[in-house]
Amino acid sequence: MTNNNEQRGELATFLRTRRARLSPTDVGLPRTARRKTVGLRREEVAQLAGVGVTWYTWLEQGREINVSVQVLDSLARTLRLSAEEKTHLFLLAGQVPLQHPAPQQEHASPFLQKFLEHQGSSPAYIMGRRWDVLVWNRAACQVIADFAALSVGERNIVRLIFTNEEFRRRFVDWEGIAQRVLAQFRASSSHYRDDERLGALIMDLQHCSPEFARWWPRHEVQGRQDGQKEIIHSQTGLLTLDHSTFQIDGSPGLKMVIYLPANEETAKKLEQLYKQGKIAGGVTP
Secondary structure (H helix, E strand, O other): OOOHHHHHHHHHHHHHHHHHOOOHHHHOOOOOOOOOOOOOOHHHHHHHHOOOHHHHHHHHOOOOOOOOHHHHHHHHHHOOOOHHHHHHHHHHOOOOOOOOOOOOOOOOOHHHHHHHHOOOOOOEEEEOOOOEEEEEOHHHHHHOOOHHHOOHHHOEHHHHHHHOHHHHHOEOOHHHHHHHHHHHHHHHHHHHOOOHHHHHHHHHHHHHOHHHHHHHHHOOOOOOOOEEEEEEEOOOEEEEEEEEEEEOOOOOOOEEEEEEEOOHHHHHHHHHHHHHOOOOOEEOO
16 A cells, blocks of 8 residues: 555656656746756746745655645646646646546456457457456467466566566567556556555566666656557567557456557468467456
């Protein structure tokens, strides 16, 4: 469980990292010849946001002070935050209630399991709030990972990306994909700050993966977006896949990820794998 001191500390770090990435010219300020500070100074942020310098300094120091919605909105504009980053800021400041009540047990309905199998040769799976893969179809096992052969603890997309060497070697642009996934994972995990298992996962990944430990403090935040991945498959070679993520209505925290072939060549390869494969879909027990 995240205590108030930790949350204020994370809010302070997030503000510092957002401030550091901006230059004076980004916000309409003149650039001076001698400037030691990376990014904007605290005084400049305070001036642009219309708050006191001392108050803003305390905020970046993680002190116990109240922050209004109006001030947060002003800081978000000043720091040029994206929609996802603004939501993250509000959550850290305790001004937005948890949007997704977290059930103790996560599961996908029989209909959703059937829906996945009806995607045929298109890989698809459903994951929970901790990015654990709960349900998958046969194509996902053939192309993404053989989830049925993994232990329950290993069936986690973030863990697979950062700690599984075989999974890592499948992606042509592993580093770019890993950084995007990490930013999306941070954005989604902000909604479940009291989830002890989620906190344990983050701590474990910081110990197990040097890249996770190095990138996590950057506080990058990004929403789930449509995208494209190139995967090297052991049987068919290069697969180019478009993918999208869908929030499942009525099931807080559950998201469905579906991959489609980006070209005709990949479509033929997926059909070939699907016809030859003997791996079945499954459900996390």
